[in-house]
Amino acid sequence: MDRNFLQRVLSGFIYAVILIACVHPIGAETLNNILPLTIKQHYLFYGLMSFFFLAGAWECMRIMKFGGGYEKWIVFPLAIFIFYLFSKRFFYHDFFFNFRLTEILALSLILIAVVTLFRSTNELYYDSGKLIFTVIYTALPFGFALGLPRYSAYENTFSLEVFFLFILIWSSDTFAYLTGKFFGKHKMAPKVSPKKTWEGFAGGVILTIILAFFIEKYNPGLRGNWMVVGFLVSVFAPFGDLVESQLKRSFGVKDSGNIIPGHGGILDRLDSFIICAPVVYLYFILEKLI
Known part of the structure; x- marks a missing residue:
């Protein structure tokens, strides 16, 4: 058997185990049974999102190849400060009780950054443009991801929105791939992603919505309507892949990194999540207001 295939399977398995342990209560339960410690699930989740954010920002900087100006030195301080503001809201449960217009502004910035990537790539060849894009593309999506689950530090409960979001993203990719392979x-x-087809996209949408129906049926405590979430994921997950593909294509890079052997970097694995997380968060905001 191909050694690279075994490496890919093993690293993918380890990645999946770590991710699930950090976004599902089974993670803290297992660690608390093994270690003489009391670990709260929301700390594991916060640690995972923080790592994803920092690694993603580093990879984005490498992809965009900053010059020798001052901008590359303030990427991390600025991005960390913005993520810190989201972190305060996470630990004080402020996501679930207060809606702010700054959230709409931040979500709008993500849209503007994506449009700039596809329509005005020249703007991103300046270090100032690279600075702004890196901060928006990494700090904001993972910051909004902190607002998806509900948890109680006192009752040691942690809801499953992020876990099922990853399930839907992975399933959407698989459904779209299989449908596209046979019918595409x-x-x-x-020019950006030659393997994606409209038939695969349609199959991914339909099958992901069906899966989301059963997720909600057997998990009635989740926020929002998960058939809506399934539709949003099936539409925006492929778009997230196209965004990262366009970013790498614009700067002549094949993979964002090699932190996951055989799978590439953090941005390669989380390109769909980076777009889906803020979109689903926006839906939760609107659903709460209605």
Whole structure:
């Protein structure tokens, strides 16, 4: 058997185990049974999102190849400060009780950054543009991800929104791939991602919504309507992949990194999540207001 295949399977398995342990209560339960410690699930989740954010920001900087100006030195201080503001809201449960107009502004910045990537790439060849894009593309999505689950530090409970979000993203990718493999004829974006087809996209949407129906049926305590979440994920997960593909293509890079052997970098694995997390968070905001 191909050694690279075994490496890919092993590293993918380890990645999945770590991720699930940090976004599902089974993680803290298992560690508390093994170690003489009391570990809260929300600390594992926060640690995972913090690592994803920092590693993603580092990879984004490498992809965009900053010059010798001052901008590359303030990327991390600025991004960490913004993520810190989200962190305060996370630990004080402020996500669930207060809606702020600054959230809409931050979500709008993500949209503007994506449009700039596809329509005005020249702006990103300046270090100032690279600075702004890196901060928006990494600090904001993982910051909003902190607002997806509900938890109680006193009752040691942690809800499963992020866990099922990852399940839907992985399933959407698989459904779209299989549908496209057997029925795909019309390319979605041949210059950016030549393997994606409209038939695969349609199959991913339909099958992901069906899966989301059963997720909600057997997990009625989740926030929002998960058929809506399934639709949003099936639409925006492929778009997230296209965004990262366009970023790498613009700067002549094949992989964002090699932190996960055989799978690439953090941005390669989380390109869909980076777009889906703020989109689903926006849906939760609107659903609460309605």
